[in-house]
Amino acid sequence: MxxxxxxxxxxxxxxxxxxxxxxxxxxxxxxxHDFRSVDTDQLKREFDNRLSDRMSPYASGVWRYKELIHPLLPEPYITTKYEGNTGLYTSSAVASYVGIRELKLKAQSENPSGSFKDNGMTAAVSHGRYLGYTKFTCTSTGNTSSSLAMYAALSGSSSFVFLPERGISLNKVLQTLAYGAHLISFPGTYDDGIRFSELYSEALGLYVCNSMNPFRIEGQKSMIYEIAHQLRWQLPDWIVVPGGALSNATALGKGLKDLHDLGFIDKLPNIAVVQAEGASPFHEMMEAGGNKLKPQTNPSTRATALNIGNPPSWKKALHYTMRPNHSVTVSVTDTEIMDAKAKVDRSGIGCEPASAASVAGLRKLVRQGVIDKESTAVCILTGHVLKDTDAIQEYHLDVDTKGKFANVFHNSELEWTKIRQFVEAAQ
Known part of the structure; x- marks a missing residue:
């Protein structure tokens, strides 16, 4: 390494x-990494054997693939809550909504803190402990902070979270507080907090766990390793991922390269990176055919996890993920995101708004003819349905923002005839 x-x-x-x-x-x-000495067939057997593990670090859906993530890290420093191990679900209802032949949903929302951030955070905190740090930090709109706070608490360390005053989800903030993080709320944007961390974290003795930390990316590669493993090393035509800070997009591309170079998979799938229209600097750069990102100074989207105007990992995403003729970007409106979320929620899987961007983006690309209806795809769902309950209330119950697929309360007396009529009429 x-x-x-x-x-x-x-x-x-x-x-x-x-x-x-x-x-x-x-x-x-x-x-x-230097993977020249890796025996792919032996590793496949080892990965299969670890599926039956329940108590060692290798029971983790991240550290199961330790040889491809951080082979040099001594085991005693691994801080794990058996993250990963998330479901890969088939939903005919969501596939029909999208308009594609076969769709699977990777529910990273099933991670211990409720988001995909755990895949990377276990690696970042573990390496930070190996270096001797006991104080960890991040700037976050929510998911990163709750994940960091959880792992810091788990390891007996402390965490310091810089939180923008606006564009955040209270659910995630409360989760972060519950895990014991020291919270600093500041005026400005996510990008302002990142700049502060770059300048002062080392002087403050704080180990940075944002996606600028490359060990975050290494841990998040496990997402695609696990998908490939679950599908017996046969990947679909397309993998679709939301793009906020772009660490997930980077990890996806980097992990796929690992698997292909090592011979775990025989072909690379196409990749689609989806951003919200109000926070889409990466998509705007790609659509213009450029290679220099122009930050958005005032990003705005209801999908708070995507509310990032200057994604730290954009150069890595460009390098690893946007392969010519095999990758695309797309932006979707908040309405498209929330309608897609309603469909994912109704399927029994559920997700937060940012997660649903992957489904909304896939639907848009199918309707545009970019993705063929006969294709197969996996959409990454990044966060739990309860990460933003305000969004659920707004979509289903608020008069002014009620969505196209809103569900509602049915008010009725507990009288047999009325309830029977309601049950019989319901679908």
């Missing part, structure tokens, strides 16, 4: 670069 700068290409030994993992040129550092 070694570090490599995503900007200038300079390399550093794995023990010579520390938080916040930026190169002297200002670029972000990436982790490069």
């Amino acid at each position: 070694r570090f490599q700068c995503t900007d200038c290409g300079d390399e550093l030994p794995i023990d010579q670069a520390r938080n916040p993992y930026t190169c002297s040129c200002g670029g972000l550092l990436d982790i490069v």
Whole structure:
């Protein structure tokens, strides 16, 4: 393993670069593995054997694939809550709504803190502990903070969370408070908090666990390893992922490259990265055919986890994920997101608004003819249905914002005839 700068290409030994993992040129550092000694067939057998593990670190859906994520980390430093191990569901109702032949939904929402962030956070906190840190930090609109607070508490460490005053979900903030994080609410945006962390975290003795931390990306690669493993190493035509900070998109592309280079899979699927229209700088760059992202100073979307105007991992996502002729980006409206969320919720799987962007984006790409109706796809659902209960109330119950697929209370006396009529009429 070694570090490599995503900007200038300079390399550093794995023990010579520390938080916040930026190169002297200002670029972000990436982790490069040397997999030349990896025996793919032996690893496949080992991964299968670990599926029956229940109590060791290898019972984790992340550390099951330790050899591809952080082979050098000593086991005693692994901080795990058996994250990963999330469901991969088939839903004919959501597939019909999208207009595609076969669709599976990867419910990263089933992680211990309720979001995909756990896949990466277990790796970041574990490595931080290995380096000797006991204080961890992040800037967050919600999911990152609750995940960090959980793992810090689990390891007996402390966490310091920088939280923008606006564009957040109270549910996630309360979860973060419950896990014992020290919360600093500040005026400004997510991007302001990131800049502060880059400048002052090391002086404050804080280990940064935002997606600029390359170990976050390594942990999040397990998402695609697990999908491939669940599908017996036969991936679908398309994988669709929401794009906020773009760490998930980066991890997806990087993990797929690992699997293909090592021979776990024989072909690479196409990738679609979905952003909300009010916070879509990466999509705007790709649509314009450029390679320089123009940050949005005032991002705005109801999908709070996507409310990021200057995604830290955009260069990594560009490098690993946006392969020519095999990857696309798309932006969707908040209305499209919330309608897709209603369909996912009604399927019995459920998700937060940002998760539903993947389903809304897939539907839009099918309707545009970019994705063929006979294709197969997996949509990544990134957060739990209860991560933003205000969004549920607004969509279903608020008069001014009630959605197209809103469900409602039925007011009735407990009288046999009235209830029977209601039950018989209901679908």
